[in-house]
Amino acid sequence: xxxxxxxxxxxxxxxxxxxxxRCVPISNHLYFYWYRQIxxxxxxxxxxFYNNEISxxxxxFDDQFSVERPDGSNxxxxxxxxxLEDSAMYFCASSVRxxxxxxxxxxxxxxxxxx
Amino acid sequence: xxxxxxxQTEISVVEKEDVTLDCVYETRDTTYYLFWxxxxxxxxxxxxxxxxxxxEQNEISGRYSxxxxxxxxxxxxxxxxxQVVDSAVYFCAxxxxxxxxxxxxxxxxxxxxx
Numbered sequence: 001x002x003x004x005x006x007x008x009x010x011x012x013x014x015x016x017x018x019x020x021x022r023c024v025p026i027s028n029h030l031y032f033y034w035y036r037q038i039x040x041x042x043x044x045x046x047x048x049f050y051n052n053e054i055s056x057x058x059x060x061f062d063d064q065f066s067v068e069r070p071d072g073s074n075x076x077x078x079x080x081x082x083x084l085e086d087s088a089m090y091f092c093a094s095s096v097r098x099x100x101x102x103x104x105x106x107x108x109x110x111x112x113x114x115x
Numbered sequence: 116x117x118x119x120x121x122x123q124t125e126i127s128v129v130e131k132e133d134v135t136l137d138c139v140y141e142t143r144d145t146t147y148y149l150f151w152x153x154x155x156x157x158x159x160x161x162x163x164x165x166x167x168x169x170x171e172q173n174e175i176s177g178r179y180s181x182x183x184x185x186x187x188x189x190x191x192x193x194x195x196x197x198q199v200v201d202s203a204v205y206f207c208a209x210x211x212x213x214x215x216x217x218x219x220x221x222x223x224x225x226x227x228x229x
Contacts, residue, residue, distance in 0.1 A: 031215060043160070043206060045216040056216060089158060095215075104150070104210075104217065108159040 002026040006092050006107035013082055013114055021077045021110045023092030029105070032075045033093040034067065036060065037109075043091065049075065082114045117142045119209050121220035128197050129228050136192045136223045138207030144168075149183065149190045150208040150217065160206070166190065197227045 005024040013019050025032050034046040047057040049067055064080045075094075079086055092107040118141040128134045140149065151163040164174060166183050174181045178195045194201055204224050208217040 033216065035217075042221045043208075043217075043219040045218070048215050050215070058216075091160060104165075105162070106152075106160040111158070 004092055004094055004105050004107035006110050010111045015084060015114055016081050019079050019082055021090050023075045023107055024073050025075055025094030026105055029094035029096050031095045034077045035091040037089045084114050087112060087114045117209050117211055117218045119207050119218055119220035121207055121223050123223045125224040127226045130199060131196050133195050134197050136205050138190045140188050140209045142211055144211040148210045151192050152206045154204040199227050199229050202227045
């Protein structure tokens with residue numbers, strides 16, 4: 001069964017450093033997403049991306065965040081200057097189309113720890 | 116605005132008991148999709164079911180069953196004869212027809228003791 005692949009599985013970074021979280025969505029999917037889950041809390045939407053641009057973003061997704069699809073396969077989330085409160089599990093997801101007739105596949109997540 | 120409420124923060128049961136996890140949702144759309152995900156201690160999100168708003172049939176999959184009631188805006192999840200491996204956090208989620216994001220509930224921690 002096709003998978004969404006995320007790397008690394010765990011990243012530790014110093015406060016103020018830039019991090020890039022990487023995702024390889026399912027190849028025929030067109031919509032890509034990032035979600036965040038702070039430890040012990042619910043999963044929160046960050047941003048969706050379609051046709052090489054952001055289609056929707058949440059209030060959490062401020063200027064320190066950016067997304068990019070640098071080539072035909074990768075989808076990245078960059079956090080420019082990490083803060084302690086950015087420590088969380090970050091999930092990438094992809095779907096065939098926005099109306100979810102065909103489901104919505106999540107990656108296994110990247111656990112980001114900011115120290 | 117869409118919202119999902121899982122009022123049960125944590126449930127503890129003994130193995131072989133049946134358990135129902137509640138989910139109540141709010142949406143203005145007439146077409147929407149409801150999901151349940153399981154998050155085991157390893158942290159990944161495991162898809163369990165998707166239901167669209169036009170299909171109110173209840174569904175059974177092995178020990179799992181789902182009761183969708185539009186009249187009460189609820190999409191409850193029952194595990195029959197629970198097992199220790201069912202211990203996890205369970206999330207209910209909603210997406211609207213013309214949105215392209217999932218809105219998650221706060222999750223219910225299920226602990227099944229042997």
